[in-house]
Amino acid sequence: MICKIASLPGDGIGAEIVPEAIKALQAVGRKYGHEFVFTEALIGGAALDAVGVPLPEETLRLCRESDAVLLGAIGGPKWDNLPVHLRPEAGSLLPLRKELGLYANLRPVVLYDALIDASTLKKEVIQGTDILVIRELTGGLYFGEKKREQTPTGQIAVDTLVYTTEEITRIARLAFETARKRKKKLCSVDKANVLESSRLWRETVTELAREYPDVELTHMYVDNCAMQLVRWPKQFDVIVTENTFGDILTDQASMISGSLGMLASASIGGKVALYEPSHGSAPDIAGQKKANPIATILSAALMLRYSFNLEKEAQDIEKAIVRVLDKGYRTADIMQEGGILVNTEEMGDRIAEEILEAK
Ligand SMILES: NC(=O)c1ccc[n+]([C@@H]2O[C@H](COP(=O)([O-])OP(=O)(O)OC[C@H]3O[C@@H](n4cnc5c(N)ncnc54)[C@H](O)[C@@H]3O)[C@@H](O)[C@H]2O)c1
Numbered sequence: 001m002i003c004k005i006a007s008l009p010g011d012g013i014g015a016e017i018v019p020e021a022i023k024a025l026q027a028v029g030r031k032y033g034h035e036f037v038f039t040e041a042l043i044g045g046a047a048l049d050a051v052g053v054p055l056p057e058e059t060l061r062l063c064r065e066s067d068a069v070l071l072g073a074i075g076g077p078k079w080d081n082l083p084v085h086l087r088p089e090a091g092s093l094l095p096l097r098k099e100l101g102l103y104a105n106l107r108p109v110v111l112y113d114a115l116i117d118a119s120t121l122k123k124e125v126i127q128g129t130d131i132l133v134i135r136e137l138t139g140g141l142y143f144g145e146k147k148r149e150q151t152p153t154g155q156i157a158v159d160t161l162v163y164t165t166e167e168i169t170r171i172a173r174l175a176f177e178t179a180r181k182r183k184k185k186l187c188s189v190d191k192a193n194v195l196e197s198s199r200l201w202r203e204t205v206t207e208l209a210r211e212y213p214d215v216e217l218t219h220m221y222v223d224n225c226a227m228q229l230v231r232w233p234k235q236f237d238v239i240v241t242e243n244t245f246g247d248i249l250t251d252q253a254s255m256i257s258g259s260l261g262m263l264a265s266a267s268i269g270g271k272v273a274l275y276e277p278s279h280g281s282a283p284d285i286a287g288q289k290k291a292n293p294i295a296t297i298l299s300a301a302l303m304l305r306y307s308f309n310l311e312k313e314a315q316d317i318e319k320a321i322v323r324v325l326d327k328g329y330r331t332a333d334i335m336q337e338g339g340i341l342v343n344t345e346e347m348g349d350r351i352a353e354e355i356l357e358a359k
């Protein structure tokens with residue numbers, strides 16, 4: 001099988017973690033005879049510095065013409081004060097998701113047994129956690145009308161939270177279908193006690209539930225969900241929520257898995273899907289080889305599963321990660337007593353070796 005992959009390292013630790021995911025994919029390729037062809041392109045601050053725009057036309061074309069996209073991270077303090085259309089976040093990542101039609105962002109929150117003591121949370125609370133958060137990705141506050149105006153007393157800034165019935169139905173259907181293949185439990189998270197968009201969200205999800213009588217649907221307000229995630233995460237199977245809530249809840253939930261550096265993501269819904277860790281460019285550790293590449297390597301496994309239908313190969317990567325963690329190898333963010341501290345590259349090497357060695 002020949003797979004064309006656009007590789008977009010981006011900014012900060014992006015350039016350190018993407019090569020490690022490529023290593024894992026190459027190991028899978030060698031083992032099973034697949035040919036993964038990587039073409040690198042510029043995005044984010046790196047693109048802005050090199051060619052003056054955060055999302056070059058050439059990058060977008062490459063993504064559209066590829067079978068899948070592997071992204072590191074974008075952004076950093078260097079570009080924070082630029083006009084919004086030039087900033088890496090609003091100027092590259094959001095338009096890329098929108099252009100590719102990636103309305104669903106899947107973020108698995110899984111605790112590996114080996115990391116139970118690496119987490120700052122209580123063992124008995126987090127043990128066995130396996131949640132899939134499905135975040136709506138191309139609507140809500142991120143894409144609604146924005147405005148800034150001068151008034152006699154200061155400025156006024158406006159963000160608009162918009163959702164249509166179609167957008168909600170589309171993401172909710174995916175969530176019901178996904179829940180059906182798991183434990184058949186779906187929790188829809190909103191703020192329907194305050195927000196009109198959330199009232200439409202709740203009504204629409206409730207209406208759609210009639211088509212899925214085998215899936216147990218619950219609704220939860222987002223503030224309660226934030227609390228329940230750390231109180232008793234095992235109550236959740238699939239969570240579906242809007243864009244901003246999903247962004248915040250998943251960074252929080254990542255701590256159940258030990259670190260933000262463990263949280264993978266797949267953005268799907270269009271012809272070409274995008275795979276990226278849930279974290280950012282981590283300017284505080286960039287260039288120090290401290291970044292945990294596992295979130296990105298797990299995202300590569302999701303690519304094999306969702307874009308190439310290579311389930312066995314995806315599981316090979318996931319099992320290799322389990323074995324490396326079981327052997328005690330740790331990057332600094334998941335370090336614990338008795339662990340063997342490794343840098344980004346060494347972690348990637350250990351995982352690639354395990355992929356090749358395992359039967
Ligand atoms: N998808 C993306 O590209 C993406 C996602 C989130 C944030 N960002 C951008 O990244 C920049 C930095 O944002 P931030 O600092 O708020 O969030 P961040 O996710 O970059 O970092 C938050 C904290 O987590 C740590 N961390 C993150 N990834 C890690 C990893 N793989 N290994 C070990 N530690 C890790 C960082 O060191 C930091 O202490 C901002 O410009 C932001 O907009 C980009």
Ligand SMILES: CC(C)[C@H](C(=O)O)[C@@H](O)C(=O)O
Pocket residue numbers: 075089090093094247278279280
């Ligand atoms: C960088 C930012 C625009 C992005 C988001 O909010 O979607 C990030 O936080 C993420 O979680 O992928």
Ligand SMILES: [Mg+2]
Pocket residue numbers: 247248251278
């Ligand atoms: Mg985020």
